[in-house]
Amino acid sequence: MVSGKTLRACQSCGKPFYGARDRNYCPECAKQKKLDTVVKIRVCADCGREFPGGPRAKRCPECSYRSQLEKNRQRKKMGVKRPIGSIDRCEVCGAEYSVISGRQKYCSDACQREALLKWQREHKKGYSWKSGQDISKKERRAAVKKICVYCLREFVSDKPVNLCSDYCRAEHKRLQQCEADIKRGYNRDIGKYQKKRDEYRKKVQDSIND
Ligand SMILES: [Zn+2]
Ligand SMILES: [Zn+2]
Ligand SMILES: [Zn+2]
Ligand SMILES: [Zn+2]
Known part of the structure; x- marks a missing residue:
């Protein structure tokens, strides 16, 4: 027996082999494992499209993104904390x-x-937390002045919108979406x-000043 090497069973195929203590696989399986860690063309489990991916990639980037969204939704339903870096939807504008x-x-x-403004408005107008309903629905629906977060134009709406x-x-x-993509590592x-x-914005400002 070669010193420092013992007869071990391969953890993948079970075949006995001589190897150093830190080896878990026979040379053939070890070679295969190494190949598996390389990025290669894989088939998406959801849509069947081919994509380049590592050994653990089961889905193409679009499908894995969609599956992550779905997972987030499930987690939310069960009240589990979302991991940092996961994708969620804005409660105000619906953007991811x-x-x-x-x-x-x-x-x-x-x-x-x-x-916050919406919350304050509801409280000022006597939102009843006991019944979970507005005391005055008519009042709640009164139109309020808002500023569009995209173009900065002032507008009036009775709906919970900011655009x-x-x-x-x-x-x-x-x-x-572009910002979210960048945060997820897309170029x-x-x-x-x-x-x-x-x-x-400039066009809007000009039209106001005219
Ligand atoms: Zn093996
Ligand atoms: Zn796919
Ligand atoms: Zn938003
Ligand atoms: Zn706007």
Whole structure:
């Protein structure tokens, strides 16, 4: 027997082999394991599309993202804390954001502010926590002045929204998605969206000043 080597059983195929103490697999299995750790073309378990991935990748990037969202939803239902870096949906505008703290509920400071304002409004107007209903529904629905988080235009709405138009909603969502992608490690050009937003803001300001 070679010194320092003992007869061991391969943990993969069970075949006996001579190897150092830190070896768990026979040379053939060890070679196979090494191959498995390499990024190669794999087939997505959900959509069947081919994609380049490591040995643990079961789904293509889109499907794994979708599956993560679904997992988050399940966790939320069961009241389990979301892990940092997971994707969740903003309670105000519905945009997806990547979680940076356990108690985070909103995608941005603007949405957090919007939620706080809404809470304050409800309290001022006598929201009854005992019954879980507004004392005056009519009053709650009174239109309030808001500022669009995308274009910064002032607008009036009786709904819990912080975006003034379908256009702003769509563009805001696009920007947020881009931010979320970047946080998830994707290479995206956020400058393009910010520039588009800034140009639109300017246009809005000009139209107000005219
Ligand atoms: Zn083996
Ligand atoms: Zn897929
Ligand atoms: Zn939001
Ligand atoms: Zn707007």
